[in-house]
Amino acid sequence: MTAALEVRDLHFGYGQGSEALRGISFRVEPGECVGLIGPNGAGKSTLLLHLNGLLPERWDGQPPAVFIDGEPVTEKNLPGVRRKVGLLFHDPTDQIFCPTVFEDVAFGPRQLGLNQWQVQQRVSKVLAQVELTGFEQRAAHQLSSGEQRRVCLAGVLACEPSILALDEPTHSLDPHGRWQIKALLGRMKLTRLIATHDLELAVQLCTRVIVLDGGQVVAEGPPAEVLSDEPLMLAHRLEKPHILAHRHPHG
Numbered sequence: 001m002t003a004a005l006e007v008r009d010l011h012f013g014y015g016q017g018s019e020a021l022r023g024i025s026f027r028v029e030p031g032e033c034v035g036l037i038g039p040n041g042a043g044k045s046t047l048l049l050h051l052n053g054l055l056p057e058r059w060d061g062q063p064p065a066v067f068i069d070g071e072p073v074t075e076k077n078l079p080g081v082r083r084k085v086g087l088l089f090h091d092p093t094d095q096i097f098c099p100t101v102f103e104d105v106a107f108g109p110r111q112l113g114l115n116q117w118q119v120q121q122r123v124s125k126v127l128a129q130v131e132l133t134g135f136e137q138r139a140a141h142q143l144s145s146g147e148q149r150r151v152c153l154a155g156v157l158a159c160e161p162s163i164l165a166l167d168e169p170t171h172s173l174d175p176h177g178r179w180q181i182k183a184l185l186g187r188m189k190l191t192r193l194i195a196t197h198d199l200e201l202a203v204q205l206c207t208r209v210i211v212l213d214g215g216q217v218v219a220e221g222p223p224a225e226v227l228s229d230e231p232l233m234l235a236h237r238l239e240k241p242h243i244l245a246h247r248h249p250h251g
Helices: 044-050 075-084 103-109 114-128 145-157 175-189 199-205 223-227 232-235
Strands: 005-012 017-026 033-037 066-068 085-088 165-169 191-195 210-211 216-223
Touching: 017 044, 017 216, 033 044, 033 085, 033 199, 033 232, 044 165, 044 191, 075 114, 085 145, 103 114, 114 145, 114 210, 145 175, 191 199, 199 223, 210 223, 216 223
Parallel strands: 033 191, 033 210, 085 165, 165 191
Antiparallel strands: 005 017, 005 066, 210 216
């Protein structure tokens, strides 16, 4: 079976500093939910930006390292790649730029060439999906952090991607906001790669986790097994999640 997402020996640096990604390789199968975890500066966000071609900024003739449904992420393929890969940024204010919720969620479908009736239907559908029906005329920048995060998610879903790449989707949310986002993500059948410090989310939603540190994959496997390995967690500035505190690694 062709992987939904495959990364092959990906290297990337931001100029004069050390490499941010040093030979990353992994696969994500269709419909799989994979957690990408690691300390700050591990390279998680940099990796996600490669998945729909936002990095590298230049295409220097290097062989492709990222493949979506078997197709390489190259400059020529970017329009198709960006239709398939929906990216949720770490900070909602980086993603919200229209005056109202409706306009923000409608932006992507309009760029895809949908007519006004199709746009209206698509917006209504995804706002219901993220439990924001009735928010169409609200000012997006005046919403709570959790509501803004769901507006961003609705905007991504409105383009009907087959893969979601999510950067810290529960960051800075209160317990109810975290619960809402986890419930939404848990109901989805899309392929999902979730970069997160919320290790309980990884245990609850993901079938597999990839631990990144220093721009390299240092561990990979079932969440309960990997995240219960306390020496591994300590070595990479992480901690065993509370949800696993009284569980055997294989139980």
